[in-house]
Amino acid sequence: MYKPAIIFIFALSLSSAFAAKKPNILFILADDLGWSDTTLYGQTKFYETPHLERLAARGMTFDRAYTASPLCSPTRSSILTGLHPARTGLTAPNCHTAKIVLKATAANTGPSNRKLTAYSSVTRLDTKYETLGKRLQSEGWKTGHFGKWHLGAEPYSPLEHGFDVDIPHWHGPGPAGSFVAPWKFPEFKEKYPKEHLEDRMGDEAVAFMEKHQAEPFFLNYWQFSVHAPFDAKAELIEKYRAEIDPNDEQRSPTYAAMVQSLDDNVGKILDALDRLKLTENTIIIFYSDNGGNMYNEIDGTTPTSNRPLRGGKANNWDGGTRVPAVVVWPGVIKAGSRNSDLITSTDFYPTLLELTGLKPSLKQSFDGISIVPALKGGTLDRERIYTFFPHSTRVPDTLPPSAAVYQGDWKLFRFFHDGPSGSHRHSLYHLAEDIGERNDLSSQEPERLATMSAAMDEFITNTGAVYPKTNPFYDASVNLLNQAGWKAHKSCALSVVGEHVKVTAREAKANFNIHLSPLVGTGKLMMRVRIKSNHPGKIHLRWEEKGVKPVYFSDRLVHTDGYLAEQWKTIDIPFTAKNPVASFRVDFMQPPGIILIDKVELFRGKTVLRTWEFSVTDKE
Secondary structure, eight states: OOOOBOOOOOOTTSOHHHHHSOOEEEEEEESSOOTTSSTTTTOOSSOOOHHHHHHHTTSEEEEEEEOSSSSHHHHHHHHHHSOOHHHHOOOSSOTTSSOOOOSOEEOSOOOTTOSBOOEEOOOSOOTTSOOHHHHHHHTTOEEEEEEOOOSOSTTSSGGGTTOSEEESOOOSSSOSSOSBSSOOOSSOOOSSTTOBHHHHHHHHHHHHHHHTTTSOEEEEEEOOTTSSSOOOOHHHHHHHHTTOOTTSSOOOHHHHHHHHHHHHHHHHHHHHHHHTTOGGGEEEEEEESSOOOOSSOBTTBOSOOOTTSOOOTTSSSHHHHEEEEEEEOTTTSOTTEEEEEEEEGGGHHHHHHHHTTOOOOTTOOBSSOOOHHHHTTSOOOOOEEEEEEOOOOOOTTOOOSEEEEEETTEEEEEETTOSGGGOOEEEEEETTTOTTOOOOOTTTOHHHHHHHHHHHHHHHHHHTOOOOOBOTTOOHHHHHHHHTTEEEOTTEEEEEETTEEEEEESSTEEEEEEEEEEEEOSEEEEEEEEEEESSOOEEEEEEEETTOSSSSOEEEEEEOTTOOTTOOEEEEEEEEESSOEEEEEEEEESOSEEEEEEEEEEEETTEEEEEEOOOOOSOO
16 A cells, blocks of 8 residues: 655664754765766766765665656755655756746646646746755754755745755756856855866855764755766776777766766765764765666767667656765765665655654655665565656657556556546566566566555555546547657648558648657658548649758749549659759648548669558557
């Protein structure tokens, strides 16, 4: 049964030093650092993270740590509130946008090509929440936030959420301009030419610790690394360029250099704690806000690879939500230990309360649990954790809006209203034997599917989660055409009837576009169209060549007088393109009526470059 965690135990036996002095808390949060991006789990031979290994040697490494969301802002909010994004409605990384939205909503209807209605996420971390910063500040900790925030500008900045200091006081999704100076922060400038932003953030964090070394502090060092923009120290890029294995999916020297700068500044923090003799009384948490980026391009490849996990940042596969995690407190947590329990981003708030001897505030409850039993060498009394992402991002391996529940080694996806007649669709994976989530076992495990689906129902109800609704105006055939790049203009409507595209011309100049991905090369080409209509007329073909303006710069007019309602006619339209072709526009110069298209083919000589055929299936 899903329950928010509301039970806490005073851990008086955790440390004899604890009663005499409040522990310092250092939360290091990496940005977009995937589970396979460090040397902690044996998944990379390219990246170097010796200081993270040094950190892990001092405490406990978690093998199965997850984020509540595959994107940054929702995970960040869950850390600070202990509440799931499904409950707060903050489910998208749009907290830098101008519009302030404090309640998630889902529309009741939508355009005919969308199966689900539009969903609007919360865009700010509401100040009504008693964040971890506010609580520790009120209990006597000096609080500082350094690095990325992405939960809102003033009046939703760290300064309104319990932090005495906020540097660089920036609300954007990543560094302003670049990592290597000059930067573009409004009020934060480099100290010397080509200063690296992460080095500066590390220096600022150390200065904060030095200033407050005689009193308890809560230091939120939320690194900008390794989020875009993708740039790094030139000497580090060259170092890794010389070490590339072209057969390794992790082969971006720029990204490897960024990982090293992240790791170097973890080392800087550890050195400072040792120098200031604060190590023994400092709780350190290292974590990432989501999985590695698999959709941008740098150095001719993706920034990283999350293999053997599937997917990455911005989708609900494990590549998007499974992250590195280390927790350290010398004398309390066994050095060099590991744990394979499921933990998630909503667990840190209740855990830190227990570690510091604090109780939840009146009426405060959490969606996470305290993981202190695991930190003390035991196991967690937990059945399940959940991820929630009611968006579809179109990244590689994209998914429909979804949620997932983890139970032991099993993971169940729920794809909202993606099944027959608007029902939810599910898939089930056994992660212990299928870490890449390739073998859907939902049809082979009906009882497990039912149990985990019921748990999902309870989670959705308990959190009051808002997610997209079934769109009553959805037309599967329009969606199929849109996915293939066919877009109708206002003068006509497109649909699929049987195995034919139906063009309903509302006026004499009905037209539509066919967008090409990838682009088609140059030279002598020919479009072949097999059609019939209830009116004779003409076809006007225009096309767009990459980089040439205006968009529709040339055309071919083909007379097709004589084709009748009962006759199919094949029309060949030759043309020559000087640049790669990005799209076509097809105009039917005839009276309003119905046109059926059986097939469209694009040729170079006798070679078929592209074929469009359509049929609405039961799956659609």
